[in-house]
Amino acid sequence: MARITAGVGCSHVPAIGVAMDQGITDQPYWVPVFDGFEKSRRWMKDQKADVVFLVYNDHCTVFDASCIPTFALGCAPEFAPADEGWGPRPVPVVKNHQVLASHIAQSLILDEFDITIMNEMEVDHGLTVPMSVMFGDKGVNDEWPCLVIPLCVNVVQYPAPTGNRCYQLGKAIRRAIESFDEDLNVVIFGTGGMSHQLQYKRAGLINKEWDTQFLDRLTSDPVALSQTPHVEYLREAGSEGVEMVMWHVMRGALDDDVEEVHRHYHVPASNTAVGHIILENKKDQREPK
C-alpha cells in the first residue's frame, strides 16, 4: 500500500527561486539561506520518494479573484510553471501521479472534505520553490526525481481555512493515501511562511520568537498548535504569515509521535523569515512492508 513516511515544512519565498535561477546562491546574502538546505537535499535523495504531496498556495497567479477555492487538488497529468509577471521559472514541468490524485480526490470528498478538482492548472513559486530547495538545480529539460500531487490552499483572501481544518485534512489525506494499493513512498510538504508581512506600513515584520515556538510545537504539541486563531498569525507573524496554516496539513498527515531530523531558520530572504523542518514518522512504528 501507499504510505506517508515523512513531512517537510518549508518557506517558499519567490526570491529564493530567483536566486537559484540567476545562479547567485553563492553571494554572501544567500549563502546562509541555502546552507540550511544542504542536509535536506541529501535527506530527500535518501528517501527515494515516489510521490511528493505538496501543500502550497497560489499567489494570485493562476487563480484570479473570480474563483477562490479553499482547497484545490491538482488532478491534471502535469503542471507547468506559470508566468508570474516576469516569465515562467526555468524549471521542469511537474508530473502528477494522476491515478493516486484521482483516488485521493474521491476519498477526500467521501470523507467529507469537499475539495475542488483541478484538471488543468499551472503552478507558481509556491510549489516550484520548495521543489528547487529540496531537489536542487534542475533545468527546463530535466525532470524532477519524483511525481507531485499539488494541493492549493487559499490563504490570500481572509479567512484561510482554520489550522484545525488543515490538521484534520492532513489526517484525511493520510487515510486516502493508505487506502491506495500501489506500494508508494509518499513525502508530504507543507509550505509557506514563516513570519512576514509584504504590505502597507507594517511591511517587514519578523517575529523570530513566535516562529521558533511554532517550529518547536510542531513536533511536541501539534494539536494545540493547530488551534492557533488566525488573528494571532496576523498580529504576531505578519499578514502574510497566515500561510503557516498549510504546515498543519503536513503535520496532520504524520504520526502523533514524530522525530525532528532537521531544522533551519534564517532572516531574511527578501521580506521573509525562512523556516524549514523535516519530521519523520518513527521507523519502529512503521508497519513492515
Added chain:
Amino acid sequence: MALKKDYEDIPGTFVFDADRGREGYQLNQFCISLRLQKNRDAFKAGEHAYLDGYKMTTEQRQAVLDRDWNRMLELGGNIYYTSKLAAYDGINFQQLAGLMTGMGDEAYRAMMVAGGRSPDGNRFQHEWDEGGDA
C-alpha cells in the same frame, strides 16, 4: 449579527477579507491581467485605453495611474495583485515594501538584514497612536 473583525486593530495592515475583496475586485482583476505578456504589451501601448476595460472607481483608477501603492491597498487592492503592476514597472516585492513603508529601498533592506521589524510596539493600533515605532 455582524461578523466580529478582531483583526482590525493591527496597525499598518490591511486584512484582505471578503469586504475588501468585493471593493477591490476590478482593481485586482486589472492587476492580475498584467501577468500575461500580451496584456503587458497592451497596457504599455496605452494605459488609459487598457484601464477602460475594467470598471474601477475613479479613485482606484487614479491610484493605478499615480502608482500610489498604499492608496491601492486602501481601496481594496491586495498586495499579491498590486505586485503584478509593480513587476510590470520593474519593482520587486522588497522595493515595493520600501515604497509602502516610506523607508526607501536602502533603509528597508538594511532593516531586513538586521532581523526585520520587531513585533514589539507594532501589534496594536494604540501603540502607534501613542507614538510607537511607526
